[in-house]
Each structure stands twice: as structure tokens, then as C-alpha cells.
Amino acid sequence: MTDQIRRYTKVFLTLCLMTALVFIPNIYASAGKNSTKIIKKNDKFKVEAEYGLGGIILYDYPMQVEVTIESEEDFSGIIRLMPYAEYGEKFVARGKRVSIAAGETKTFTLTMDTPSSSSAVKLALVNDKDKVIYEERSNLSIQNAGASTYVGVLSDDYSGVGYFNGVSVDVGGNSNVMSTIALDKDSFPDNSRVLSPMSYIVVDNFDTSTLSKEQYEALKEWVKNGGVLVLSLGSHYQNVLSGIGDDFVSGTVGNVSNKTLTWYGVEEDYVLENVETVDFVLNDGEYLTHFVSDNAAATVSYGTGSVVVLSYALSMEPFSNYARRTDVTSLMVTNTVNSSLLNMLNGYSYNRRMNLGEELAKISGTTKVPSALLYGLLLVTYVVLVGPILYLILKKNNKREKIWLAIPLVSLAFTGVIYLTSFIYRVKKPLVNTFAYIDVTANAAVEDAYVNVICPRAKKYNFTLSDKYSDFTCNTSTYDYSLFGNNSNKDHDYNFMYIDNGSGGEIQFNAGSTFDEYNFGVKRVLDADMGKFLLDLDCQTGTLSGNVTNNTAYDLKDVVINFENRFYLAGDMKKGETVSINPSKVQQSYGYGFFTQQITYNSNETKQQNINSNIENTLDMTAFNQGCVWGTVDSYSSQVFEGDKYKYSGCAVIIQQYNQSYSDVTGSFCPNINTMMEDVKGDCDTQLGMIYSSEVVVTYTFASFGDVEVLAIDTSNVDTSYTIADVYAYNYETETYDPIFADSDTLSSGQLKPYIQGGLLKLKYEKPLDGGDINQYSETAMPRILAYGAAK
Structure with missing residues (x-):
């Protein structure tokens, strides 16, 4: 009986499988970690897609897509990439106009914003008649930012730097491992956004002059936005430096x-003999003497990123075979990581600037659009008037029988009122509201334009992007795809699509209703000389002073001078005007930010307060020796589209970043040791300096700092409405936590000796007692701790 049941079971399962195969027309193929399902098959085309540079795809970060098409017939149309969305959700498509002759095989590159919660993308071939002739869906393997430290290696010989893979990285409380992406002159992208998932790019034994102008500019832009470029020289220095120059990196080469x-490690030093080095003096740079001896490493800031020059080659013997090479590589990261990279490694969203720019574009618009409140009041007034009030008026005058005449007359009158009010909001042209973020830090000014488009009618619009603008991007947080489900969007159209036509860009909007809004960002390098701010500043540990001259091409409103977490409101400045900073009026940012606090306490905030608050949110208050100056240009609209069928309005901010050391400090100085966090245990926000659990234990490493001579506490940057955490230091001699800063705001080197071992300091922050017990609900802030010392 049992054998008979088994036979029947096998027959039943076989029939089920055969039935399933009949009713499942789709074909599956595997692409590494990604899986692909063909939705619409076409035997005339063979399509392969590679997602991500080196296969790396991060949530919220731009993604490069290489599509290879082998065609048996002539094809002219669009390659379309589209998130696989559930019903009713917004999404943005990317397209590229292509043409392929019969028998040809071509590869095309597109750049797509990886959705904030997406795991699937649809790829389609759409012919010139707007008909989909081939379509597939890929489920992508996407990682969170900070899961690994990605290092791009630009080299003609990768064998010597293979040891980078798997190197442990431990900075800012974040622990992960390095993963390398092999790059060459063919695979190196010409779009800086594609490079954004990488924390480091190492150039070793590579002729940089072979990079195209677009690739070189992409590399510079990536560094400017926070990346760290490592130039590994040795005897191959001529190749490495051959294509690098202008305002980016310059210096003097000496002898080999x-x-x-x-x-210099934390617990031990690493020594290697007979290393081939080249003497190199880096203009405007500084030697990393706390990292390596003999001036063998130097660094210079560029925007929010930096360039590191090593006088030795990472891929050449004896270093490439050195037993401690991975320890030295990890040490290099510890000594060169910057605040932008720390934010990325800790999972901060790439969309942060886009979020803020989008909001500022919306509030920069000056054209009136229909007010729901106004028409709501008119409707309520009409309903009340045409009903009970009109009846009561007629009843009082004994003319109730006139109600059937009065109602049409009142309706006609309200129709006239609504018609007249419509003249206020009559809009025939699409409204284009822009906010421009113009960075004049480098020699060539760069304009990041954030655009809010309002379409007055429910129809399809086709706009041509000005050829001056490129680098189209959209906010994946706004267009939230939520693609974890498998629901099909084949019956739904995209909200809008950007199409690369080879010579520029097109944007198609599918306005489903009147006054639909769309948001995106583009970029351009300005041809006109925007000028700069002339800075003559004296930055000290306790104050800021000096002069700033508006040498830009515009009169500016509400100029702000910033250094670290300090702000000076200079007011309006005419072109050519100089302002002297009054140190007594310099204010510090604390808690949720200086301008944000102003808005919090003033419900009727102005547009300018909103602009300043949003720009402050793009700054990193934990970074030191960094500052910026900005001012607003009213009535500045970015003409992002070709033609004159649009109505523009907007404004711009001109901003200039700078790096400056303290004039009153000799040796090493760190105004906030949070930048040296290695490990965090407990619930806290290290950016805001708030602790949420009863205690938080933080380990700091001073490997990149040297010997600490003084630690000082500063609570002036903490909101007075918060309680200040009690600070305890781990005593390596007694193996207990001792209270510090109880009797004094400073600790000298002699007092610090029991608390720092091997360059490590472990501090415990506790919520203060309230009536003998810890108040778990109190808002408690970590005090800012400063470190003074001499470089190793």
C-alpha cells in the first residue's frame, strides 16, 4: 500500500510540474548575484545587462548600467530602465536613444539612481513607434552604504595590490572590510556620480594621461565631494603624475x-628596509608624520575630500610582499579618513543634498498656483449661503416662494466669483522653480541646479534639456519605489523619464492631473567668471575674526561666514564690499543647529531662514579646520530647458569652502575627539551628541594624532535645555572607570597617563542622577572634548 501511494504521489507531482511549465511562459537567466526574468521575449535580440560599477550597487547611490545588445535586425529606439513599482507608486525612468544595424553587437552605458527601497528593475527596448519589443526584469543584489569600504584601483597591474581585499577597516565606530574594484582607462566612468560608492581610489603604476578630459573631471569632482584619492608613486611616479595637474594636485619631484x-601603529610600529621612494613636496599640503617616517606621505584638501601622495608604490616589492602590508593599509585608512567618508561609512544617505535642494526649489517659486484653502472657503460659503441662510432671509421677508429663483442667481454669482479668481492663477506655461547652489571654491564655478516643474494641464509634456546642463539626478526618497513586492506595473506609465539622446537630454513628463509637480537636479560648469570671496580670517580656538570681501559678480543678501560650528551673520553685501567680523557676535551651533533653532522658535520663518537652515544641514559640524562663506542671489533662475515656453523663477546661493588652521595652536589640535571614535557601545547619536541609553561607552584612537598632552571639556556648544552627561575614563592600571573633569575642565599629560594606552582612550558617558536615580527620559548631551598635543 505504501509503495502504491508513493507511485501515485510521484505521478501527481510530475503532472503538476508539467502543468506549471505549460503555464509559465517566462524564461529565467542568472546574472551573478542578480537574477533576470524575461517578460517579453524577442528572438531577434540578445540582451545582457551589467548593473553597478564592478557589480557594486548601494541603496540611494547612483548606479552604472552597461547594456550589450546583439541584434539580428535594424533597430532604432530607446533603451528604457524603469524601477519595478507597485500599483499607484511614483517612479522615474531612464532612457537612451540608440540605433543598431542588423548583425551588430553594441554596448551602451546608462546611469540610474538606485531606489531607496528597490530590488528590481525593468529593462525594455522601445522602438520609434513607442512599442515595447523586448522586456526583462532583474532582481538586484543591493547593499547598504557602510557595509564595506570600496576601493577603486586604477592600475596596469592589479596583482601587486590584491591584498587590499579583506583588509579590516575600523574608523569612527564603524567596522568593515575593504573590497576592491579594478579600473582601467576603458572602465573608468566619465560621471562622478558613478564613482560615489567608492571611499578611496588608488592610482598605482598607471598612466593618468590616458584618461579622457571627462574622466579626469569626474575624478576631480569625486574628490571634491568627499572622496580620498591615493597617488602611489615609487619609480613609476612619472606615469602616475603625467595626467594630473592644474588646480587639483601640484608639487615638486625630487630624487628616487x-x-x-x-x-607608526597604535600598539606597535612597522619597519621595512630598502623601499624605493621618490622625494615629493606637495604644494599647500602637509606631511603625515604621525603615519609614516621620512616624509613618505603627504595630504592636501580639495573640496570636502583630499588627495594623499605616497612616495612609495603599494604594488612594488618589497612592500607588496611585506608581511605587515595589510596592517599598514588599515593604518593608512585610519590616518586619512575624512568626515565625508565617515558619514558614508555610517550609512548616511547620498540623497541628503538632493532632499534639501528640492525643498528650496519649491519655496523659491514666486508664481501663484490655485489655493485649495481659497476654493474650499468659497465652496463652504456657497453651500451655507445657498442653503439655510438664503432660506432664512427669504422667510423673514415672506418671500419663500422666490427660493427657486434666488438659488440660480446666487449660483450664477458664485460662478462669476470663481471665474474672476481664476485670473489670479491662470497659467498656460509650465512653471519652472529653481534653486541653484553655486560653488566657487575651485577655479571653475559649478552650479548644482535643483528644479521643481509644475505642469498646468493633465497631459504629456516633452522638454529638451539645455545642452549646458548634464548629470541628471532625481530624489529616490521622493520617488519612493518600495519594490519588495512582485506586483506588476505594466499597466502603469512612468511619472517622467530622462532620455539621453547623445547630444543632450530630453525629459518626458506624464502629468496625470493639473498642476502635477516633478523634481530633479542637473549640473553645469559656468562659463562666466563668478568671482570669489576674498578671505582674510584669523581662526582661533575660542573665536573668529578678520575680513571678508564680496568679490563675486553679484550683490548678495544675508551673507553667512562659517568656521566649524561657528557662524557670523554679515548681512547684505554689495559687490566689492568688505565686512569686518565682530568676534563678540560670532555664534555657535549646538543641538539641531543654529538656523534650525531660529526657525523652531519662530513659526513665521522667512525663505532666507529656510535657505540658511538647509545649507547648514549640508555642513559637517564635526569636521575641523573647515569653513565656508555663502550669500543669496535673489531672482536667479537656472534656464535648464531649451526654448521660451516656460515660466521661470528662483534664487541661488553662492558658496565658497576653505580650510584654515588655528593661529593660536602649535602642534596637534582636535576640537572634537568624536572624529576619532573607534567603537561605540550604547544608544547615542554621535552627530548630534545625544545619548539615549543610561550609559554609552566610546573608544577613541589617537593613532593619527600623536601623543595627547591636554584633554579639555567644552559645554558651550550644548543646548542649555539639555543635561550634560557625566564623563568617566577607563583606568588601565586599576581596571575601573574614574570620574574626570569633576574638579577641572582640563587634564594634563601626567593626569592622562593611566587612561591612554597604545593610543586608545575609553570614555563612559552616563546620564546624571536625578534624586538618586537615573532619569531615563531626560535629554542628555555629550560634552565636546578637545585634544591638544604634538604630532608624533
């Missing part, structure tokens, strides 16, 4: 010789 180098 063999040296014994020492790298």
Missing part, C-alpha cells in the same frame, strides 16, 4: 632612492 620606512 631606497629608504627604511617606519609606519
Whole structure:
């Protein structure tokens, strides 16, 4: 009986499988970690897509897509990439106009914004008649930012730097491992956004002159936005430096010789003999003497990123075979990581600037659009008037029988009122509201334009992007795809699509209703000389002073001078005007920010307060020796589209970043040791400096700092409405936590000796007692702790 049941079971399962195969027309193929399902098959085309540079795809970060098409017939149309969305959700498509002759195989590159919660993308071939002739869906393997430290390696020989893979990285409380992406002159992108998932790019034994102008500019832009470029020289220095120059990196090359180098670790030093090095003086840079001996490493800031020059080659013997090479590589990251990279490694969203720019574009618009409140009041008034009030008036005058005449007359009158009010909001042209973020830090000014488009009618619009603008991007947080489901969107159209036509860009909007809104960002390098701010500043640990001259091409409103977490409101400045900073009026940011606090306490905030608050949110208050100056240009509209069928309005902010050391400090100085966090245990927000659990234990490493001579506490940057956490230091001699800063705001080197071992300091922050017990609900802030010392 049992054998008979088994036979029947096998027959039943076989029939089920055969039935399933009949009713499942789709074909599956595997693409590495990604899986692809063909939705609409076409035997005339063979399509392969590679997602992500080197296969790396991060949520919220731009993604490069390479599509290879082998065609048996002539094809002219669009390659369309579209998130696989559930019903009713907004999404943005990307397209590229292509043409392929019969028998040809071509590869095309597109850039797509990876959705904030997407795991699937649809790829389609759409012919010139707007008919989909081939379509597939890919489920992508996407990671969170900070899961790994991605390092791009630009080299003609990767064998010597293979040891980078798997190197442990431990900075800012974040622990992960390095993963390398092999790059060459063919695979290196010409779009800086595609490079954004990478924390480091190492150039070793590579002729940089072979990079195209577009690739070189993409590299510079990536560094400016926070990346760290490592130039590994050695005897191949001529190749590495051959294509690098202008305002990016410059210096003087000396002799090549063999040296014994020492790298300074936390617990031990690493020594290697006969390392081939080249003497190099980096203009405007500083030697990393706390990292390696013999001036074998130097760094210079560029925007929010930096360039590191190593006098030795990472891929050449004896270093490439050195037993401690991975320890030295990890140490290099510890000594060169910047605040932008820390934010990325801690999972901060790439969309942050886009979020803020989008909001500012909306509030920059000056054209009136229909007010729901006004028409709501008119409707309520009409209903009340035409009903009970009209009846009561007629009843009082004994003319109730006139109600059937009065109602049409009142309705006609209200129709006239609504018609007249419509003249206020009559809009025939699409409204284009823009906010421009113009950075004049480098020699060539760059304009990031954030655009809010309002379409007055429910129809399809086709706009041509000005050829001056490129680098189209959209906010994946606004167009939230939520693609974890498998629901089909084949019956739904995209909200809008950007199409790369080879010579520029087109944007198609599918307005489903009147006054639909769409948001995106584009960029251009300005041809006109925008000028700069002339800075003559004296930055000290306790104050800021000096002069700033508006040498830009515009009169500016509400100029703000910033250094670290300090702000000076200079007011309006005419072109050519100079302002002297009054140190007594310099204010500090604390809690949720200086301008944000102003808005919090003033419900009727102005547009300018909103602009300043949003720009402050793009700054990193934990970064030191960094500042910026900005001012607003009213009535500045970015003409992002070709033609004159649009109505523009907007404004711009001209901003200039700078780096400056303290004039009153000799040796090493760190105004906030939070930048040296290595490990965090407990619930806290290290950016805002707030703790939420009863205690938080933080380990700091001073490997990149040197010997600490003084620690000082500063609570002036904490909102007075918060309680200040009690601070305890771990005593390595007694193996207990001792209260510090109880009797004094400073600790000298002698007092610090029991608390710092191997460059490590472990502090415990506790919520203060309230009536003998810890108040778990109190808002408690970590005090800012400063470190003074001499470089190693």
C-alpha cells in the first residue's frame, strides 16, 4: 500500500510540474548575484545587462548600467530602465536613444539612481513607434552604504595590490572590510556620480594621461565631494603624475632612492628596509608624520575630500610582499579618513543634498498656483449661503416662494466669483522653480541646479534639456519605489523619464492631473567668471575674526561666514564690499543647529531662514579646520530647458569652502575627539551628541594624532535645555572607570597617563542622577572634548 501511494504521489507531482511549465511562459537567466526574468521575449535580440560599477550597487547611490545588445535586425529606439513599482507608486525612468544595424553587437552605458527601497528593475527596448519589443526584469543584489569600504584601483597591474581585499577597516565606530574594484582607462566612468560608492581610489603604476578630459573631471569632482584619492608613486611616479595637474594636485619631484620606512601603529610600529621612494613636496599640503617616517606621505584638501601622495608604490616589492602590508593599509585608512567618508561609512544617505535642494526649489517659486484653502472657503460659503441662510432671509421677508429663483442667481454669482479668481492663477506655461547652489571654491564655478516643474494641464509634456546642463539626478526618497513586492506595473506609465539622446537630454513628463509637480537636479560648469570671496580670517580656538570681501559678480543678501560650528551673520553685501567680523557676535551651533533653532522658535520663518537652515544641514559640524562663506542671489533662475515656453523663477546661493588652521595652536589640535571614535557601545547619536541609553561607552584612537598632552571639556556648544552627561575614563592600571573633569575642565599629560594606552582612550558617558536615580527620559548631551598635543 505504501509503495502504491508513493507511485501515485510521484505521478501527481510530475503532472503538476508539467502543468506549471505549460503555464509559465517566462524564461529565467542568472546574472551573478542578480537574477533576470524575461517578460517579453524577442528572438531577434540578445540582451545582457551589467548593473553597478564592478557589480557594486548601494541603496540611494547612483548606479552604472552597461547594456550589450546583439541584434539580428535594424533597430532604432530607446533603451528604457524603469524601477519595478507597485500599483499607484511614483517612479522615474531612464532612457537612451540608440540605433543598431542588423548583425551588430553594441554596448551602451546608462546611469540610474538606485531606489531607496528597490530590488528590481525593468529593462525594455522601445522602438520609434513607442512599442515595447523586448522586456526583462532583474532582481538586484543591493547593499547598504557602510557595509564595506570600496576601493577603486586604477592600475596596469592589479596583482601587486590584491591584498587590499579583506583588509579590516575600523574608523569612527564603524567596522568593515575593504573590497576592491579594478579600473582601467576603458572602465573608468566619465560621471562622478558613478564613482560615489567608492571611499578611496588608488592610482598605482598607471598612466593618468590616458584618461579622457571627462574622466579626469569626474575624478576631480569625486574628490571634491568627499572622496580620498591615493597617488602611489615609487619609480613609476612619472606615469602616475603625467595626467594630473592644474588646480587639483601640484608639487615638486625630487630624487628616487631606497629608504627604511617606519609606519607608526597604535600598539606597535612597522619597519621595512630598502623601499624605493621618490622625494615629493606637495604644494599647500602637509606631511603625515604621525603615519609614516621620512616624509613618505603627504595630504592636501580639495573640496570636502583630499588627495594623499605616497612616495612609495603599494604594488612594488618589497612592500607588496611585506608581511605587515595589510596592517599598514588599515593604518593608512585610519590616518586619512575624512568626515565625508565617515558619514558614508555610517550609512548616511547620498540623497541628503538632493532632499534639501528640492525643498528650496519649491519655496523659491514666486508664481501663484490655485489655493485649495481659497476654493474650499468659497465652496463652504456657497453651500451655507445657498442653503439655510438664503432660506432664512427669504422667510423673514415672506418671500419663500422666490427660493427657486434666488438659488440660480446666487449660483450664477458664485460662478462669476470663481471665474474672476481664476485670473489670479491662470497659467498656460509650465512653471519652472529653481534653486541653484553655486560653488566657487575651485577655479571653475559649478552650479548644482535643483528644479521643481509644475505642469498646468493633465497631459504629456516633452522638454529638451539645455545642452549646458548634464548629470541628471532625481530624489529616490521622493520617488519612493518600495519594490519588495512582485506586483506588476505594466499597466502603469512612468511619472517622467530622462532620455539621453547623445547630444543632450530630453525629459518626458506624464502629468496625470493639473498642476502635477516633478523634481530633479542637473549640473553645469559656468562659463562666466563668478568671482570669489576674498578671505582674510584669523581662526582661533575660542573665536573668529578678520575680513571678508564680496568679490563675486553679484550683490548678495544675508551673507553667512562659517568656521566649524561657528557662524557670523554679515548681512547684505554689495559687490566689492568688505565686512569686518565682530568676534563678540560670532555664534555657535549646538543641538539641531543654529538656523534650525531660529526657525523652531519662530513659526513665521522667512525663505532666507529656510535657505540658511538647509545649507547648514549640508555642513559637517564635526569636521575641523573647515569653513565656508555663502550669500543669496535673489531672482536667479537656472534656464535648464531649451526654448521660451516656460515660466521661470528662483534664487541661488553662492558658496565658497576653505580650510584654515588655528593661529593660536602649535602642534596637534582636535576640537572634537568624536572624529576619532573607534567603537561605540550604547544608544547615542554621535552627530548630534545625544545619548539615549543610561550609559554609552566610546573608544577613541589617537593613532593619527600623536601623543595627547591636554584633554579639555567644552559645554558651550550644548543646548542649555539639555543635561550634560557625566564623563568617566577607563583606568588601565586599576581596571575601573574614574570620574574626570569633576574638579577641572582640563587634564594634563601626567593626569592622562593611566587612561591612554597604545593610543586608545575609553570614555563612559552616563546620564546624571536625578534624586538618586537615573532619569531615563531626560535629554542628555555629550560634552565636546578637545585634544591638544604634538604630532608624533
